[in-house]
Amino acid sequence: DAGITQSPRHKVTETGTPVTLRCHQTENHRYMYWYRQDPGHGLRLIHYSYGVKDTDKGEVSDGYSVSRSKTEDFLLTLESATSSQTSVYFCAMGSLDWHGEQYFGPGTRLTVT
């Protein structure tokens, strides 16, 4: 959606290397999310943030960490990438005065070789 971007859009990395994906939003939304999307599994929540420096785990958080030092940026880090983390990663945002709507970024396709 307009107002939320992800970088990089594509990345190939080797097993064991650290990887950081960036999500940037310009809407001043409080909530931000990281999902992964895999065939047969749909969208699965990795981590989310409900404010600066406030984060919590989602359903598939093992092997991932996040940081949010500013409202507009939410970083997802794979400390030591594994082949099972090959996926498409989506960031999303949502504000406090909403009823559940989330707005997604364009995605990052990560391949771990």
Place this chain on the structure above:
Amino acid sequence: GQQLNQSPQSMFIQEGEDVSMNCTSSSIFNTWLWYKQEPGEGPVLLIALYKAGELTSNGRLTAQFGITRKDSFLNISASIPSDVGIYFCAGPPAGGGSNYKLTFGKGTLLTVNP
């Protein structure tokens, strides 16, 4: 955890036909959302529904929030080739303490034959 059952899993239709898909849950939802995802892109919010029984349109799309709050329907009228994509339902389950986490359906893959 919560699950949303979305059907059908896929549809192959002719241009001009109407399309109907639905989402059901064993739990009550506060909001129903419908997204569309095109290849290589992120999901885009099409319609949001907030009240049981609500019927909302967005162009050729019409969605309804089921009266039981456990289901929702999306209809597309007079389909065109650019309707191709995966359609997801989603929503925050009621009783979860907040609206900040969504449960997603697995999606309906729509193919439109020109």
